[in-house]
Amino acid sequence: MNSKKISIAVIKRLPRYHRYLNDLLEIGIKRISSKELSIRMGITASQIRQDLNCFGGFGQQGYGYNVESLYNEIGNIMGINKTFYAIIIGAGNMGQALANYVNFEKRGFKIIGIFDSNPDIIGKTIKNIEVLDIEKLDEFVSNNTVDIAMLCVPYEVTASIADKVGRLGIKGLWNFSPMDLKIPYDVIVENVHLSDSLMVLGYKLNEKFNREKKN
Amino acid sequence: MNSKKISIAVIKRLPRYHRYLNDLLEIGIKRISSKELSIRMGITASQIRQDLNCFGGFGQQGYGYNVESLYNEIGNIMGINKTFYAIIIGAGNMGQALANYVNFEKRGFKIIGIFDSNPDIIGKTIKNIEVLDIEKLDEFVSNNTVDIAMLCVPYEVTASIADKVGRLGIKGLWNFSPMDLKIPYDVIVENVHLSDSLMVLGYKLNEKFNREKKN
DNA sequence: TAGATTGTTAATCGATTAACAATC
DNA sequence: TAGATTGTTAATCGATTAACAATC
16 A cells, blocks of 8 residues: 555545445446446546555456455455444434444444433443443543544533543544534544535525526 | 536535534624634635635625624525425434434424334324324325425335435435435435445544554 | 456646735 | 725646556
8 A cells, every 4th residue: 555645535435435346246246347337336437446546456457346355455445344442422312323323333333332411311221232421431431442432412512522532532533513623632523414414405405496497 | 696606515615604603693703804714614714705705795805704694695595594394204213313403493494294114103203293104105295395305214225215205206305324326306315424424434543543553 | 369447647627725906 | 094804816736537558
């Protein structure tokens, strides 16, 4: 693997390649050319070859790519073979949805703890994990390896909890609050801004509507 | 408003501007320059001015932008003043999380129906809305205005339900399944691929780890 | 060998940033 | 008026696409 910086645009496409390759595997396709894959995915063959060559030459001239090995290679690049240990902070609807989302485990993410501050929820069991009092977070983190905190707490407390996560040395933060976290720690934050996404959908609907009205 | 095509990169930044302006309003700041805002948001002042000027000249030389009116302008552009009527299909954990997510209503999205196929869930009430049998979807759509369907059903049935949504003439689809929908109808699809987002976080963590190991 | 398709360089396109005249 | 800051044009940067020699 060469050391030149891989752009975030490329990284974000990797999970999509991975999904398509998985589909191909499942329908029993053994090899695929960048041309064929480009048609399926609706992107250019050039882009596929450029993207893959950021990480190495996985193909073979005159043949194309072996689906299974390319699938594995991309999995390796994304770290799917590694296990990331994650905790969920905030066991409301969203936190529970994440806890029950089976696909994460398949991709190497293992939920090992769930925390909340609501006495009605503390002590409940979700997916065989007892919901702990958020007060026990410090203790838990000292006794367990925690790579990622998934933050599903109300807007008002997000900033302070994110800060705590940073202070405890957790390196990855998956944030579901509609807010840009600024914490003075060395934490990698990935945001899921649901309402932003919904607003983009609203914009596109409006635009479409206006366009149609004009015609 | 001029008619030249606005790039999707700009559109995606609008909700973020909207959030920051809302924060400014709440702390009582009345006017702001692109320079000041750029520092807060961590982007360039140039970009802010370019973005806003896609939609019109909202500022004033020597003064900057009036926070409240800019907030409202961006809200209008995004269609926040309009009401979008939405239904949730799939009342599992994720569907329930969406139903209970208060921020949507604030942004003009109103949930008017929830559907599921599980007899244990049908008939339950979520946020004052009775969960209906998915079989009643056709009937519901003929009797109500439905702009958006929020799809939170299991992977296996996503494609067929998305197809049905298209057939019923619903124009917007918010998809939570890890799959790229291809439906032969004129539907605007916005995807929330949670596992893709998580995989990107995993990649970044790995990369950081490898970088640190090297030093 | 001939055909196919990659890996990679070069060209193009679009998005971001810089610069500055216009103007409040 | 002088200072500040926009709106907008020009320059730069980066990402995508095209082209083609290398090679299986």
